[in-house]
Amino acid sequence: MSSFISLNGIQKSFKDETVIKNVDLAIPRGQLFGLLGPSGSGKTTLVKIIIGLLNPTKGTVHIDNQTMPSLKLMQEIGYMAQSDALYSELTAKENLQFFASIYGIPKKKQKQRIQEVAKIVDLTDHLDKTLEHYSGGMKRRMSLAVALLHQPKLLILDEPTVGIDPVLRASIWQDLKKLQQQGTTIIVTTHVMDEAEKCDNLAMLRDGYVIAQGSPEQLIEKSNTETLEEAFLHYGKITYE
Amino acid sequence: MRVRAIIKRIVQQFLRDKRSIALMMVAPLLVMTLLWLVLDLEQYDPAIAVTDVPVQMQDLLEEQDATVEEMSSAEAEEALQDKTVDAHLIWDQDQVKLTLEGSDPTASSAVQQVLNQASKQMNPNTLNMEVNFLHGSTDLNLFDNIGPVLIGFFVFFFVFIIGGVSFLRERTQGTLERILATPLRRWEIVIGYLSGFGIFIILQSIIIATFSIYVLDIYMEGAFWSVLVITFLLAIAALSLATLLSAFAKNEFQMFQFIPVVIVPQVFFSGIFHIESVGWLEAIGKIMPLTYGADALKEIMIRGQELSAVLVDVWVLIGFSLAFILLNILALKQHRKL
Numbered sequence: 001m002s003s004f005i006s007l008n009g010i011q012k013s014f015k016d017e018t019v020i021k022n023v024d025l026a027i028p029r030g031q032l033f034g035l036l037g038p039s040g041s042g043k044t045t046l047v048k049i050i051i052g053l054l055n056p057t058k059g060t061v062h063i064d065n066q067t068m069p070s071l072k073l074m075q076e077i078g079y080m081a082q083s084d085a086l087y088s089e090l091t092a093k094e095n096l097q098f099f100a101s102i103y104g105i106p107k108k109k110q111k112q113r114i115q116e117v118a119k120i121v122d123l124t125d126h127l128d129k130t131l132e133h134y135s136g137g138m139k140r141r142m143s144l145a146v147a148l149l150h151q152p153k154l155l156i157l158d159e160p161t162v163g164i165d166p167v168l169r170a171s172i173w174q175d176l177k178k179l180q181q182q183g184t185t186i187i188v189t190t191h192v193m194d195e196a197e198k199c200d201n202l203a204m205l206r207d208g209y210v211i212a213q214g215s216p217e218q219l220i221e222k223s224n225t226e227t228l229e230e231a232f233l234h235y236g237k238i239t240y241e
Numbered sequence: 242m243r244v245r246a247i248i249k250r251i252v253q254q255f256l257r258d259k260r261s262i263a264l265m266m267v268a269p270l271l272v273m274t275l276l277w278l279v280l281d282l283e284q285y286d287p288a289i290a291v292t293d294v295p296v297q298m299q300d301l302l303e304e305q306d307a308t309v310e311e312m313s314s315a316e317a318e319e320a321l322q323d324k325t326v327d328a329h330l331i332w333d334q335d336q337v338k339l340t341l342e343g344s345d346p347t348a349s350s351a352v353q354q355v356l357n358q359a360s361k362q363m364n365p366n367t368l369n370m371e372v373n374f375l376h377g378s379t380d381l382n383l384f385d386n387i388g389p390v391l392i393g394f395f396v397f398f399f400v401f402i403i404g405g406v407s408f409l410r411e412r413t414q415g416t417l418e419r420i421l422a423t424p425l426r427r428w429e430i431v432i433g434y435l436s437g438f439g440i441f442i443i444l445q446s447i448i449i450a451t452f453s454i455y456v457l458d459i460y461m462e463g464a465f466w467s468v469l470v471i472t473f474l475l476a477i478a479a480l481s482l483a484t485l486l487s488a489f490a491k492n493e494f495q496m497f498q499f500i501p502v503v504i505v506p507q508v509f510f511s512g513i514f515h516i517e518s519v520g521w522l523e524a525i526g527k528i529m530p531l532t533y534g535a536d537a538l539k540e541i542m543i544r545g546q547e548l549s550a551v552l553v554d555v556w557v558l559i560g561f562s563l564a565f566i567l568l569n570i571l572a573l574k575q576h577r578k579l
Contacts, residue, residue, distance in 0.1 A: 051422050053576060083414075087250065101242075101245070102423045104424075
């Protein structure tokens, strides 16, 4: 199976600091792929390069056999940024309407989709509130709703569950699994090990390097450790010794 | 229509922000009114101390609304020192001596004008002139004269602040980057922004022009709609400049730092002061949008010209806006190459 997303020799430097160092990734269609790494390891930068918001200094990104950035592909990607990039003066519904129009969802279908995504993130009762009155967790869920709105083939979620309580977090992960079953490819960044375990495949990121790749089981097995956390530390050591 | 979605969103956002609406719509009126109060005053009536001046002359001076006080030279000197009089006139045999307090040019020229008028009447044989005005009238005062410039300036200033900060906020709160992660094209964002704000800009132009012309009764010879066209073009230039400059500011504070650098100098070069005599000063004015807007407004309001007479100004303003818009579309490349 040819991969849906492929990163070849990606490098990114800001001025004289290189934050992504020669990253190769291949993600097959329909996978739930995790980018695991501590803060500052380059997860967000890598994700922005994949979606086309940052140009890599070296290397190329291909999605579905097309070179990024591509406006046509943007239509197929749902993106949830690490910061909640929403309009706080507007109500949740107005935010969703705005993004729905941007993605060209027809008027009739907009209503239906807004109800559907609101239900997924459990905000149905709060759609008419302005986001100024939303809590941090609610805004996070709202960002996720925006990303899901246009039924993208590829979902890129940058730390989607930060600030979300455990009950809702579990239900969001359930929904992600459900979307995956429907054929959506999902890339999730996280620094939480128990979330990483839910992914089909992982890339462990440290200081801009991919220090290990594989399914959570493989990574634990190969490193002769008991948990992902230990595995992460193990691979980190190998790389730096 | 993605541009329409942006316009709709900006209108929704702006309508929720009552204070910014007030700043854009009401604040210029307040400032115009204050300036009108200050600049539209009747002319200054000087106080003159006189020593040994013939009664006939004293009467003539008083006819010119000057306050005349008879005092000795020593007293007059003290009065000048205390600024209770503006000038001291001594009639010493054949010699007439005038001492001006001199620290206030308005008072000094008022004294000289009063004396001119009085001496003309003392000696009717001097050249008797009939004065006619091609434009304006004797009633054209300072407010009428710089009013058109002020209208242009306040439109420019308030649009710059509000447009610049709101586009900057898109950058700082991440929404600009977020909408660049959609299929939106860069030009759609810029055009959507300009159009969304354009609605409020038209409103603002109408309000400021109506208020200045019909309430403050500023001198107005030309057509009202011509004034609107110019203020609108000026506002679009301000908005496109502000959104462009916001790319070079990290936060609101840095945005405001552009005001003394970009906005304030424009006032000096836009026709309030006469700078025609210094070539390089005039050249600086030539690169500032307000120069053209103010020139066109003056031509229309004071000299009663048609839009067709200020076509150069119109095209230059459009050119400025187009240049700023294109540069802005390019500047967005820092967020997304495509």
